[in-house]
Amino acid sequence: xxxxxxxxxxxxxxxLIFCFMYLPxxxxxxxxxxxxxxxxxxxxxxxxWYKSLFTNRMxxxxxxxxxxxxxxxxxxxxxxxxxxxxxxxxxxxxxQLFINNISYxxxxxxxxxxxxxxxxxxxxLQNWASKFDALPDAFxxxxxxLIAHITFNLPYVIFxxxxxxxxxxxxxxxxxxxxxxxxxxxxFKAVLPELTPAILSAFLICLTYSIDDFIISYFNCGxxxxxxxxxxxMTRKKVSPEINALSTIMFLVxxxxxxxxxxxxxxxxxxxxxxxxxxxxx
Amino acid sequence: MIKSKAAAxxxxxxxxxxxVAPLLIVAYYAFTDASGNFTxxxxxxxxxxxxxxxxxxxxxxxxxxxxxxxxxxxxxxxSRLRASKQHIMLMLVMLPMWMNFLLRTYAWMxxxxxxxxxxxxxxxxxxxxxxxxxxAGAVVLxxxxxxxxxxILPLYTAMTKIDNSIIEAAQDLGAxxxxxxxxxxxxxxxxxxxxxxxxxxxxxxxxxxxxRMLGGGSNLLIGDLIELQFLGNSYNxxxxxxxxxxxxxxxxxCMSFTSSFDEQEMEGVM
Amino acid sequence: MEQNVIxxxxxxVVEYDGEKVLDKLSLDIPDKxxxxxxxxxxxxxxxxxxxxxxxxxxxxxxxxxxxKDITDLPPYRRQVNTVFQKYALFPHLxxxxxxxxxxxxxxxxxxxxxxxxxxxxEVVGLKGFERRAVTQMxxxxxxxxxxxxxxxxxxxxxLLDEPLxxxxxxxxxxxxxxxxxxxxxxxxxxxxxxxxxxxxxxMSDTVVVMNQGHVQQIGxxxxxYNEPENAFVADFIGAxxxxxxxxxxxxxxxxxxxxxxxxxxxxxxxxxxxxVIRPEDIKVVPAGQGMLTGxxxxxxxxxxxxxxxxxCDGREWLIHSTQACRQGEAxxxxxGPDEIHIMxxxxx
Numbered sequence: 001x002x003x004x005x006x007x008x009x010x011x012x013x014x015x016l017i018f019c020f021m022y023l024p025x026x027x028x029x030x031x032x033x034x035x036x037x038x039x040x041x042x043x044x045x046x047x048x049w050y051k052s053l054f055t056n057r058m059x060x061x062x063x064x065x066x067x068x069x070x071x072x073x074x075x076x077x078x079x080x081x082x083x084x085x086x087x088x089x090x091x092x093x094x095x096q097l098f099i100n101n102i103s104y105x106x107x108x109x110x111x112x113x114x115x116x117x118x119x120x121x122x123x124x125l126q127n128w129a130s131k132f133d134a135l136p137d138a139f140x141x142x143x144x145x146l147i148a149h150i151t152f153n154l155p156y157v158i159f160x161x162x163x164x165x166x167x168x169x170x171x172x173x174x175x176x177x178x179x180x181x182x183x184x185x186x187x188f189k190a191v192l193p194e195l196t197p198a199i200l201s202a203f204l205i206c207l208t209y210s211i212d213d214f215i216i217s218y219f220n221c222g223x224x225x226x227x228x229x230x231x232x233x234m235t236r237k238k239v240s241p242e243i244n245a246l247s248t249i250m251f252l253v254x255x256x257x258x259x260x261x262x263x264x265x266x267x268x269x270x271x272x273x274x275x276x277x278x279x280x281x282x
Numbered sequence: 283m284i285k286s287k288a289a290a291x292x293x294x295x296x297x298x299x300x301x302v303a304p305l306l307i308v309a310y311y312a313f314t315d316a317s318g319n320f321t322x323x324x325x326x327x328x329x330x331x332x333x334x335x336x337x338x339x340x341x342x343x344x345x346x347x348x349x350x351x352x353x354x355x356x357x358x359x360x361s362r363l364r365a366s367k368q369h370i371m372l373m374l375v376m377l378p379m380w381m382n383f384l385l386r387t388y389a390w391m392x393x394x395x396x397x398x399x400x401x402x403x404x405x406x407x408x409x410x411x412x413x414x415x416x417x418a419g420a421v422v423l424x425x426x427x428x429x430x431x432x433x434i435l436p437l438y439t440a441m442t443k444i445d446n447s448i449i450e451a452a453q454d455l456g457a458x459x460x461x462x463x464x465x466x467x468x469x470x471x472x473x474x475x476x477x478x479x480x481x482x483x484x485x486x487x488x489x490x491x492x493x494r495m496l497g498g499g500s501n502l503l504i505g506d507l508i509e510l511q512f513l514g515n516s517y518n519x520x521x522x523x524x525x526x527x528x529x530x531x532x533x534x535x536c537m538s539f540t541s542s543f544d545e546q547e548m549e550g551v552m
Numbered sequence: 553m554e555q556n557v558i559x560x561x562x563x564x565v566v567e568y569d570g571e572k573v574l575d576k577l578s579l580d581i582p583d584k585x586x587x588x589x590x591x592x593x594x595x596x597x598x599x600x601x602x603x604x605x606x607x608x609x610x611x612x613x614x615x616x617x618x619x620k621d622i623t624d625l626p627p628y629r630r631q632v633n634t635v636f637q638k639y640a641l642f643p644h645l646x647x648x649x650x651x652x653x654x655x656x657x658x659x660x661x662x663x664x665x666x667x668x669x670x671x672x673x674e675v676v677g678l679k680g681f682e683r684r685a686v687t688q689m690x691x692x693x694x695x696x697x698x699x700x701x702x703x704x705x706x707x708x709x710x711l712l713d714e715p716l717x718x719x720x721x722x723x724x725x726x727x728x729x730x731x732x733x734x735x736x737x738x739x740x741x742x743x744x745x746x747x748x749x750x751x752x753x754x755m756s757d758t759v760v761v762m763n764q765g766h767v768q769q770i771g772x773x774x775x776x777y778n779e780p781e782n783a784f785v786a787d788f789i790g791a792x793x794x795x796x797x798x799x800x801x802x803x804x805x806x807x808x809x810x811x812x813x814x815x816x817x818x819x820x821x822x823x824x825x826x827x828v829i830r831p832e833d834i835k836v837v838p839a840g841q842g843m844l845t846g847x848x849x850x851x852x853x854x855x856x857x858x859x860x861x862x863x864c865d866g867r868e869w870l871i872h873s874t875q876a877c878r879q880g881e882a883x884x885x886x887x888g889p890d891e892i893h894i895m896x897x898x899x900x
Contacts, residue, residue, distance in 0.1 A: 010355070010359050013355055013356075013359070014355075014356060014359055014360075014371075017352065017356050017430075018374060020427070020430075021374075021375075021378050021427075021430065021431075022378065024386065024389035024390055024393060024427070025378060025381065025386070025389060027389060027392065027393060027399060028385070028388070028389045028392070031392070039392040039395070039398065039399070040392070040395075040397055040398055040399050040402045041402070080292050080293050080296065081293065083289040083290065083292060083293065084289070084290045084292070084293030084294070085290075086286060086289045086290070087286060087287050087288060087289035087290025087291065087293070088290050090286055090287045090289075090290075091287055091290070099290075099294070099297070102297055102301060102302060103297065103301070105301055105305070106301060108480075108484070108533070108537065109530065109533070110484055110485065110487070110488030110505075110529060110530075110533060111485070111488070112488050112490065112505050112508055112509070112526075112529075113308075113488070113526050113529060113530055114304075116308070116508060116512050116522060116523075116526055117304035117305055117307065117308045117526070118300065118304050119512060120304060120307045120308060120311060120519065120523065121299075121300070121303055121304040121307055123519070124307055147300060150296075150300075151296070151300040151301065154293065154296065154297075158293075183286070208380070212380075212382055212383075214382070214383070214384060214491070215491070218513075219512060219513065227382075228382055228384055231382060231384045231385060231388075232384055232491075235384060235387075235388045235391070235495060243385070243388060246385075247381065247385040247388075247389070250381065250382065250385070251381055254377070254380040254381065255377065258373060258377065258380070262369075262373065266369075445638070445640060447636040447637065447638065447640035448640045448641075448642060448643075450605075450607050450627065450634070450636065450640065451634065451636055451640040451641075451642070451701075452642075452653070453606075453607075453626065453627040453628045454605060454606075454607075454627050454628070454632075454633055454634045454702075455628075455633065455653050455654035455657065455701065455702075455705065456628045456654050456657040456658060456705070457628055457653075457657055458626075458628055461628075461657055465653070465657075466642060466644075469644045470642075470643065470644055472644075
């Protein structure tokens with residue numbers, strides 16, 4: 001009896017917390033269909049805000065920039081980071097620890113610190129280079145944005161791939177050598193395929209962090225606008241239901257990505273379970 | 283296994299230029315004046331902003347405590363669910379994190395405004411209107427809302443490692459619900475609590491967006507001060523660097539505090 | 553022999569997700585004995601133990617402890633303690649604090665706690681390990697801590713949920729003797745859950761064989777082994793030859809196409825029965841001399857004996873014999889009246 005009451009209490013609590021987490025998003029979504037610009041009174045249904053969103057040049061170009069920066073920085077970070085992981089694993093314990101500690105800095109430091117410190121570096125470089133006319137005037141912008149994104153993405157690649165590398169059976173590499181591979185071939189034919197899932201997930205993490213980042217970009221974008229920065233400037237204008245439309249679309253995109261990947265995962269899981277059971281049967 | 287340290291060299295160069303050097307430059311700016319001479323003035327001048335620092339620490343601490351209290355039961359309930367249900371619930375916890383936090387914070391703007399949705403709803407019952415936006419409470423609410431998942435997830439992870447039989451063993455040996463909580467559940471969740479505190483406190487204490495969007499002009503935080511020095515009206519890199527340095531020290535202190543707590547709890551395990 | 557009953561279960565029903573795990577289970581546990589719940593996984597033995605411990609709330613039924621109804625009592629108010637399957641030691645506490653856990657909750661004074669914990673650690677052979685972290689100990693040592701942690705509270709009943717499952721064979725044997733000794737020394741009831749029939753037979757005073765949420769048979773190890781009440785018990789207790797037969801009259805049974813003399817009586821005339829014959833009870837004799845004749849299909853050397861599968865009229869017999877036969881050899885089989893166990897055939 002008592003147990004049942006307790007369980008009801010637990011459920012109610014969890015539901016309340018989820019309400020807290022989702023109600024604001026729901027409110028945003030509902031008012032994206034509101035006819036008037038009011039954020040409190042629903043006056044009628046319209047899709048106008050979605051239409052104007054898709055003709056909003058500022059948002060569309062910000063979206064394009066965000067995607068481009070994310071893609072380039074994720075590719076660079078994944079390649080450099082994977083190489084780094086392999087190289088670091090060949091080092092002694094002390095150097096590994098030292099490098100890891102430094103790599104942790106962008107992860108643990110508040111983003112604002114990473115943002116302003118990079119900005120200072122770029123200002124410093126610009127001042128220094130202006131003496132020789134070595135840097136183009138448009139230095140603050142795409143180059144700094146890319147460097148900043150690669151910098152905060154790199155640690156995530158390293159910390160995602162290196163555990164996999166450590167877990168990997170080192171005999172796989174040795175077996176490849178034994179079977180006649182050169183070290184280079186052994187790496188590409190035996191080691192890299194083993195690491196691919198971790199590298200892929202690191203790449204996806206980089207993509208999402210990069211698309212989502214506001215603070216570090218904010219200090220290093222010059223006059224460019226990534227999507228989060230465009231969103232920020234829209235929120236400063238207070239009344240702009242286009243934001244609601246944008247939020248709703250982004251939420252639905254994320255939701256469907258998660259649902260699809262989840263469905264794929266559970267299908268793979270079930271298949272593996274099925275195989276396991278069949279194996280037991282034998 | 284693979285003897286090719288050279289593969290790390292591009293990263294090492296990158297690390298030195300874009301991770302180490304920027305932090306050194308922050309330190310350099312913090313201890314120099316506009317013309318490049320050594321000075322302690324920037325650091326000393328921070329005393330003038332002590333109320334802002336105090337407010338940041340206080341609001342971030344409040345948000346962290348509220349997150350901990352709210353998240354603890356959630357983490358526990360989730361960790362006791364069946365594996366398939368856990369998966370779905372975890373997704374639900376993480377989903378809002380995937381929304382850009384500007385949008386999440388913006389959502390609260392329209393809820394909390396003087397003629398916003400909450401006040402409108404309360405108005406139907408003849409209550410209010412209450413002044414909610416542009417208050418310290420709104421800033422704390424924004425922090426709690428944005429960073430609650432960062433508290434739930436590490437707590438949940440720590441608690442999944444607590445086997446049901448451990449909890450049953452405590453009850454079996456005579457511990458009531460409260461006793462089981464204080465003597466077993468709480469100490470065994472230590473690592474999760476420590477991680478959760480860091481993950482909520484650090485972004486809360488350094489935020490400048492939440493305070494700007496929900497706090498109005500009257501609730502400046504450290505983050506706002508720093509931003510003003512670099513991109514705002516104050517425009518003083520040296521001052522901004524000094525503030526950043528102090529912020530880093532605060533964060534380091536917080537982390538060493540929680541990690542020592544973490545280690546203490548782990549002693550029995552290690 | 554009249555024995556006091558310490559725990560009594562009456563018509564216990566437990567359901568998980570609408571599936572009945574225990575179906576009107578009733579059971580009396582004699583006081584101060586070593587009682588074993590034996591059965592295959594999923595038979596409900598652990599659930600029964602958890603009902604006694606208070607971790608499972610039965611849907612209906614009553615749990616009596618020393619004659620008093622404790623069905624609604626939470627675990628922490630019951631005079632029983634549990635040794636969990638994987639020990640469930642508190643990883644954040646050392647050996648001493650693990651054992652002292654229950655005593656501290658009773659708010660005993662420090663001196664008394666210290667005395668009792670040290671005494672108990674000595675009993676389980678862990679003197680000098682007080683400061684050790686439990687996670688640094690071997691499986692056998694952790695096991696001892698778990699037992700001490702329960703026993704130190706002086707429960708009337710100690711519940712043990714497959715406590716030896718994680719240990720290797722040699723350590724298992726050692727701990728079996730150790731547990732038996734502890735139970736005698738403490739002079740309390742141990743309820744022990746296992747799926748290992750050998751373990752159950754060596755350690756117990758009383759064995760409760762369970763299957764599909766029902767008690768199949770309760771009795772001493774000898775009774776269970778020698779006089780299984782049904783085919784399930786016979787089969788589970790040891791590899792057996794179980795054959796369908798007919799009871800012709802008292803002391804006369806027919807199976808395998810032949811009439812046998814047996815010691816059972818009281819069945820109806822021509823009642824269909826099941827016949828159990830242990831593999832070690834079949835005597836191998838030269839072909840043509842025995843009651844039955846068969847052909848050896850294979851022979852496996854098992855150390856003390858040979859295990860043989862013998863084909864007799866298209867049915868496979870299992871025989872344990874110290875005498876080796878060759879594969880393909882025809883042999884005779886003799887079965888004495890004492891070795892034939894007759895059971896009423898169960899309705900499937």
